[in-house]
Amino acid sequence: xxxxxxxxxxxxxxxxxxxxxxxxxxxxxxxxxxxxxxxxxxxxxxxxxxxxxxxxxxxxxxxxxxxxxxxxxxxxxxxxxxxxxxxxxxxxxxxxxxxxxxxxxxxxxxxxxxxxxxxxxxxxxxxxxxxxxxxxxxxxxxxxxxxxxxxxxxxxxxxxxxxxxxxxxxxxxxxxxxxxxxxxxxxxxxxxxxxxxxxxxxxxxxxxxxxxxxxxxxxxxxxxxxxxxxxxxxxxxxxxxxxxxxxxxxxxxxxxxxxxxxxxxxxxxxxxxxxxxxxxxxxxxxxxxxxxxxxxxxxxxxxxxxxxxxxxxxxxxxxxxxxxxxxxxxxxxxxxxxxxxxxxxxxxxxxxxxxxxxxxxxxxxxxxxxxxxxxxxxxxxxxxxxxxxxxxxxxxxxxxxxxxxxxxxxxxxxxxxxxxxxxxxxxxxxxxxxxxxxxxxxxxxxxxxxxxxxxxxxxxxxxxxxxxxxxxxxxx
Amino acid sequence: xxxxxxxxxxxxxxxxxxxxxxxxxxxxxxxxxxxxxxxxxxxxxxxxxxxxxxxxxxxxxxxxxxxxxxxxxxxxxxxxxxxxxxxxxxxxxxxxxxxxxxxxxxxxxxxxxxxxxxxxxxxxxxxxxxxxxxxxxxxxxxxxxxxxxxxxxxxxxxxxxxxxxxxxxxxxxxxxxxxxxxxxxxxxxxxxxxxxxxxxxxxxxxxxxxxxxxxxxxxxxxxxxxxxxxxxxxxxxxxxxxxxxxxxxxxxxxxxxxxxxxxxxxxxxxxxxxxxxxxxxxxxxxxxxxxxxxxxxxxxxxxxxxxxxxxxxxxxxxxxxxxxxxxxxxxxxxxxxxxxxxxxxxxxxxxxxxxxxxxxxxxxxxxxxxxxxxxxxxxxxxxxxxxxxxxxxxxxxxxxxxxxxxxxxxxxxxxxxxxxxxxxxxxxxxxxxxxxxxxxxxxxxxxxxxxxxxxxxxxxxxxxxxxxxxxxxxxxxxxxxxxxxxxxxxxx
Numbered sequence: 001x002x003x004x005x006x007x008x009x010x011x012x013x014x015x016x017x018x019x020x021x022x023x024x025x026x027x028x029x030x031x032x033x034x035x036x037x038x039x040x041x042x043x044x045x046x047x048x049x050x051x052x053x054x055x056x057x058x059x060x061x062x063x064x065x066x067x068x069x070x071x072x073x074x075x076x077x078x079x080x081x082x083x084x085x086x087x088x089x090x091x092x093x094x095x096x097x098x099x100x101x102x103x104x105x106x107x108x109x110x111x112x113x114x115x116x117x118x119x120x121x122x123x124x125x126x127x128x129x130x131x132x133x134x135x136x137x138x139x140x141x142x143x144x145x146x147x148x149x150x151x152x153x154x155x156x157x158x159x160x161x162x163x164x165x166x167x168x169x170x171x172x173x174x175x176x177x178x179x180x181x182x183x184x185x186x187x188x189x190x191x192x193x194x195x196x197x198x199x200x201x202x203x204x205x206x207x208x209x210x211x212x213x214x215x216x217x218x219x220x221x222x223x224x225x226x227x228x229x230x231x232x233x234x235x236x237x238x239x240x241x242x243x244x245x246x247x248x249x250x251x252x253x254x255x256x257x258x259x260x261x262x263x264x265x266x267x268x269x270x271x272x273x274x275x276x277x278x279x280x281x282x283x284x285x286x287x288x289x290x291x292x293x294x295x296x297x298x299x300x301x302x303x304x305x306x307x308x309x310x311x312x313x314x315x316x317x318x319x320x321x322x323x324x325x326x327x328x329x330x331x332x333x334x335x336x337x338x339x340x341x342x343x344x345x346x347x348x349x350x351x352x353x354x355x356x357x358x359x360x361x362x363x364x365x366x367x368x369x370x371x372x373x374x375x376x377x378x379x380x381x382x383x384x385x386x387x388x389x390x391x392x393x394x395x396x397x398x399x400x401x402x403x404x405x406x407x408x409x410x411x412x413x414x415x416x417x418x419x420x421x422x423x424x425x426x427x428x429x430x431x432x433x434x435x436x437x438x439x440x441x442x443x444x445x446x447x448x449x450x451x452x453x454x455x456x457x458x459x460x461x462x463x464x465x466x467x468x469x470x471x472x473x474x475x476x
Numbered sequence: 477x478x479x480x481x482x483x484x485x486x487x488x489x490x491x492x493x494x495x496x497x498x499x500x501x502x503x504x505x506x507x508x509x510x511x512x513x514x515x516x517x518x519x520x521x522x523x524x525x526x527x528x529x530x531x532x533x534x535x536x537x538x539x540x541x542x543x544x545x546x547x548x549x550x551x552x553x554x555x556x557x558x559x560x561x562x563x564x565x566x567x568x569x570x571x572x573x574x575x576x577x578x579x580x581x582x583x584x585x586x587x588x589x590x591x592x593x594x595x596x597x598x599x600x601x602x603x604x605x606x607x608x609x610x611x612x613x614x615x616x617x618x619x620x621x622x623x624x625x626x627x628x629x630x631x632x633x634x635x636x637x638x639x640x641x642x643x644x645x646x647x648x649x650x651x652x653x654x655x656x657x658x659x660x661x662x663x664x665x666x667x668x669x670x671x672x673x674x675x676x677x678x679x680x681x682x683x684x685x686x687x688x689x690x691x692x693x694x695x696x697x698x699x700x701x702x703x704x705x706x707x708x709x710x711x712x713x714x715x716x717x718x719x720x721x722x723x724x725x726x727x728x729x730x731x732x733x734x735x736x737x738x739x740x741x742x743x744x745x746x747x748x749x750x751x752x753x754x755x756x757x758x759x760x761x762x763x764x765x766x767x768x769x770x771x772x773x774x775x776x777x778x779x780x781x782x783x784x785x786x787x788x789x790x791x792x793x794x795x796x797x798x799x800x801x802x803x804x805x806x807x808x809x810x811x812x813x814x815x816x817x818x819x820x821x822x823x824x825x826x827x828x829x830x831x832x833x834x835x836x837x838x839x840x841x842x843x844x845x846x847x848x849x850x851x852x853x854x855x856x857x858x859x860x861x862x863x864x865x866x867x868x869x870x871x872x873x874x875x876x877x878x879x880x881x882x883x884x885x886x887x888x889x890x891x892x893x894x895x896x897x898x899x900x901x902x903x904x905x906x907x908x909x910x911x912x913x914x915x916x917x918x919x920x921x922x923x924x925x926x927x928x929x930x931x932x933x934x935x936x937x938x939x940x941x942x943x944x945x946x947x948x949x950x951x952x953x954x955x956x957x958x959x960x961x962x963x964x965x966x967x968x
């Protein structure tokens with residue numbers, strides 16, 4: 001292993017080592033503070049470990065892994081996301097009377113899984129990362145065993161997610177049968193002489209498997225139930241990390257194999273995108289339970305994001321499309337994490353299934369959380385000066401450049417509908433507070449750091465997007 | 477100019493914070509902020525008022541640029557010409573009036589109220605000054621969110637629905653405008669290889685063909701909703717009726733004008749061919765709005781709703797003026813924006829004062845109020861007569877110029893539109909009669925006449941209308957260079 005490869009893979013190595021240490025520490029002596037401190041340290045170290053590799057450019061780390069601008073940027077986002085989740089759960093686990101050791105360990109394992117996916121350039125490492133993530137997340141969802149809904153959610157996710165992984169694996173196997181290759185680049189090279197029947201069947205299976213994980217309509221059925229059942233901070237992690245990592249792999253997969261560039265794939269992905277935008281938004285209108293509402297909204301957002309991937313797979317404006325996808329991921333991640341952070345801290349130890357009315361007057365009762373939730377909603381709705389608006393800006397620019405008018409029409413329709421339910425929530429936030437419904441809990445200072453970071457993140461990406469936009473155009 | 481916007485934005489935060497010192501502070505702070513902003517505005521504009529510079533296509537008095545998102549060639553680019561000077565002045569003036577009108581009305585969270593008021597004004601000023609279309613869109617939405625909060629938090633009984641409707645109409649049409657902006661920007665990028673959202677750059681490489689028509693429609697729809705024009709006006713009566721007084725003042729006085737401003741500055745100038753193709757249709761839409769607004773105003777039982785529908789009617793004149801397509805009618809349209817802003821703001825203040833005293837906006841609870849409150853009666857009469865189009869006051873001047881301009885292109889339609897002057901007189905006098913004449917209907921003990929503070933605000937508005945009506949030449953001189961420049965673009 002040369003030093004370049006070592007430096008490139010350093011974040012993975014650091015995180016892997018930290019997981020072993022945390023595991024040993026738990027076995028040696030249970031102590032919530034030590035475990036969480038170690039985990040915090042591990043995530044920060046992994047972020048620090050990213051920095052030497054920025055200068056290295058494109059590194060073929062092994063046949064399994066590649067390190068480049070995309071992987072570094074997305075890794076940073078994922079590590080920050082995990083950090084936020086960790087900071088939020090610090091006090092939350094105590095409120096819920098849950099054991100913190102395994103929870104923290106599982107969170108780190110899931111994060112390692114996402115990092116492996118982000119660096120993957122081979123079907124084996126892709127599936128390895130996906131399963132590492134998946135297995136950890138099933139357990140995290142079902143972690144509060146007392147709650148029937150959590151166990152139900154975990155089980156549901158386990159069954160459906162395994163089925164979709166099975167499809168993905170079968171698709172990969174067919175591709176192997178057709179091309180004799182598993183490395184993404186090799187697949188791309190062999191594809192020209194491959195049996196088209198096999199490759200199209202494989203592509204369909206891969207797309208379906210991925211669509212399951214991204215909860216695109218019509219593969220979205222599990223999403224609201226699992227989101228509702230999972231403990232709130234885990235929902236935030238599930239809604240962001242797993243999707244971000246998967247999108248990163250898909251970008252790499254399309255870029256290397258060119259499999260996104262067929263008219264069949266294009267039509268299929270376009271249909272999924274349009275269906276997700278329209279149906280996700282329309283169904284969100286009917287939700288009263290906030291976690292279910294955010295579930296449908298995330299379905300719709302994955303639909304928006306897919307626009308960039310469709311165009312990336314099928315046209316010459318590739319670079320801009322990747323930048324659009326990555327920007328949208330950033331915006332979606334920070335806003336979704338913020339929304340779930342607010343819900344976690346509002347619910348505190350008690351209410352794990354908040355409905356709209358529970359938030360009445362939140363802006364007056366707990367101004368910081370109210371502000372956080374409001375800004376997150378505005379960002380999800382795509383209002384200017386938030387990260388979400390720049391995301392929409394990128395998407396519309398890309399679609400206009402590619403002249404994808406149908407996708408644009410669905411985007412406009414979906415956004416207009418979404419304003420309705422986001423605004424209704426904002427109205428609830430600012431309405432007069434008549435029900436002193438939830439327990440008044442102080443925001444613990446570690447969670448406060450996360451809240452402030454998310455707030456600054458959403459506004460920074462919205463008000464001063466120039467720096468990050470320039471960075472994206474340089475590294476992608 | 478950026479200082480102007482900055483003062484309003486930061487001032488909003490300060491006004492919000494000042495609530496901690498005491499409930500009476502936020503309006504004072506807001507007034508101080510607006511005075512500071514006005515001073516900044518006057519001191520920067522006064523020295524350059526007669527020194528327009530620029531190319532043949534634009535006549536800026538002031539211009540400034542800071543790079544913002546260089547990846548897409550987007551700059552924080554502001555510029556001011558005669559037309560925007562007028563509209564910014566109107567915005568600041570009505571801002572002060574709105575603060576005065578909210579002085580005693582707002583008891584719930586006064587700090588946050590004034591903050592939102594100032595932020596809306598900051599967005600509006602930004603809309604009138606931005607010449608980078610991306611920035612324009614950002615300001616377009618920045619004025620929207622605080623306005624939504626003003627209606628949603630401090631509105632009347634049906635505020636949730638009204639605020640939502642307002643936001644959805646504007647946001648959905650705004651998305652189409654964003655689409656149109658990006659279509660134009662991408663076309664510019666494909667022509668030149670550079671990204672730019674700058675108005676003057678776009679004028680160098682105009683969009684042509686069917687794409688221009690579609691882009692024009694995107695802009696048109698957003699502006700028509702804001703104006704509002706006839707089939708897409710339905711958010712307005714609800715929003716105006718449910719908004720708190722200061723919200724109605726800003727909404728009717730200033731926010732509606734952004735639609736007309738955008739149509740003239742960007743719709744007509746960037747897509748002259750497409751705009752001219754649909755000019756006749758738009759004239760008909762304008763007349764339909766004038767008549768429809770007037771007829772519905774006749775049937776209203778609610779004071780604020782009546783004024784709201786009269787706004788639909790008067791803003792129809794602005795649309796007529798714009799699409800009559802000659803500088804005379806355009807001057808009339810801009811004058812109408814200012815005059816309607818002043819007169820309608822005053823009428824909404826009267827409605828607010830009545831609501832505060834009677835806890836009702838229904839005419840059935842009014843009647844004979846002149847006896848109890850003679851000052852308010854006189855004020856209402858002055859502004860109703862102004863809004864009806866009494867010669868010697870601003871609205872008459874504006875509507876006359878619009879109709880005179882229209883007569884050159886379509887005499888018959890001009891005749892139809894003139895009918896509205898009659899219906900206007902009918903609903904105006906009907907309003908006066910039912911609210912202020914006849915026997916005193918209310919038994920409320922609360923019928924105090926207008927305060928000196930309110931009277932000052934009304935006096936300023938009345939003086940403005942008189943000035944516009946008796947000696948409009950300075951205003952016309954101010955905007956003529958702008959309109960001539962637009963005429964050159966639209967003609968060639």
